[in-house]
Amino acid sequence: MQIIVSKNYIELCNKVANFIVDEIKELSAPLLCFAGGDTPTGVYKNLVKLDQSGRGVFNQANFVGLDEWVGLNDEDSGSCRFTLNRDLYRPLNIKESKIHFFEGKGNDYSKQCEQLNNFIENNGPINLALLGIGVNGHIGFNEPGSSLESVARLVSLDEITQNVGQKYFETEQKLTQGITLGLKQILETGVIILIASGLKKKPIIKELLTNKSFNPSVPVSSLWKHSNCHLFVDEEAFS
Numbered sequence: 001m002q003i004i005v006s007k008n009y010i011e012l013c014n015k016v017a018n019f020i021v022d023e024i025k026e027l028s029a030p031l032l033c034f035a036g037g038d039t040p041t042g043v044y045k046n047l048v049k050l051d052q053s054g055r056g057v058f059n060q061a062n063f064v065g066l067d068e069w070v071g072l073n074d075e076d077s078g079s080c081r082f083t084l085n086r087d088l089y090r091p092l093n094i095k096e097s098k099i100h101f102f103e104g105k106g107n108d109y110s111k112q113c114e115q116l117n118n119f120i121e122n123n124g125p126i127n128l129a130l131l132g133i134g135v136n137g138h139i140g141f142n143e144p145g146s147s148l149e150s151v152a153r154l155v156s157l158d159e160i161t162q163n164v165g166q167k168y169f170e171t172e173q174k175l176t177q178g179i180t181l182g183l184k185q186i187l188e189t190g191v192i193i194l195i196a197s198g199l200k201k202k203p204i205i206k207e208l209l210t211n212k213s214f215n216p217s218v219p220v221s222s223l224w225k226h227s228n229c230h231l232f233v234d235e236e237a238f239s
C-alpha cells in the first residue's frame with residue numbers, strides 16, 4: 001500500500017483527481033467504481049474541472065455503483081446515487097446506459113445483485129475504484145466481519161454505519177440494510193484509491209497502518225492484500 005499524505009483536504013482532492021486521470025487516460029473503455037459519501041465530493045469537483053479542460057478521459061468509461069442504502073434511490077437527497085448523479089455523472093454528461101447501479105427501492109435485491117455480479121464477471125474486473133473509509137473500517141457496505149470471498153449482496157448494516165449515515169440526510173432515516181459490491185470484487189480491481197480526511201478518521205487510519213495485515217473486523221485492512229492500492233490521507237487523518 002502506497003501512502004500519500006497531503007497537507008489538507010484541498011491538496012488531497014487535487015492529488016487524487018490528477019492521479020485518477022493519469023491512471024485511466026491510456027485505457028480505451030475503463031470500468032470505474034466511485035464511492036458516494038462526503039470525502040470524495042472534492043475529488044469529483046476536480047475531476048469535472050479536468051474533464052472540462054479537454055481531457056475527455058471519461059468519454060468511453062462505464063461505471064458501476066459501489067453501494068446504496070436499502071429503501072433509497074436517486075430521488076432521495078443523500079442517497080449514494082443522488083450524490084454521484086449530482087457531483088459526477090450529470091456534470092460529466094454520463095449516459096444512463098453507462099451506469100450500472102443498485103436500485104435501493106427495488107424489491108428483488110438478490111436479482112439485482114446477480115445482475116451486477118454477472119455484469120462485472122463479463123465486463124470486469126473493475127479497472128479503478130475510489131473508496132472512502134468508514135469510521136468502523138468499512139469499505140462500501142462491507143461491514144466488519146465481511147468475507148474476502150463476498151460479491152454483491154444485501155447486507156445488514158453495522159450500528160455505527162446506521163448512526164453515522166444519518167449525516168447525509170435532512171430527516172432521520174431507517175438505515176438498517178444496504179446493497180454493496182463485495183470484497184472479492186474490490187480486491188480484483190486493478191487500481192484502488194483509498195481516501196480519508198479529518199480527525200474523525202484518525203483512529204481507523206491508525207488501526208489500518210499499525211497492523212499491516214488483514215483483520216476481518218476492519219474490512220479496509222483487506223487492502224493489504226492488494227498489490228496496487230494507494231492511500232491518500234490528509235495530515236489530520238494521518239497518525
Ligand code: PGA
Binds near residue numbers: 132140
Ligand atoms: P464519508 O464516508 O466519506 O462520508 O466519511 C466514508 C464511508 O463511510 O465509506
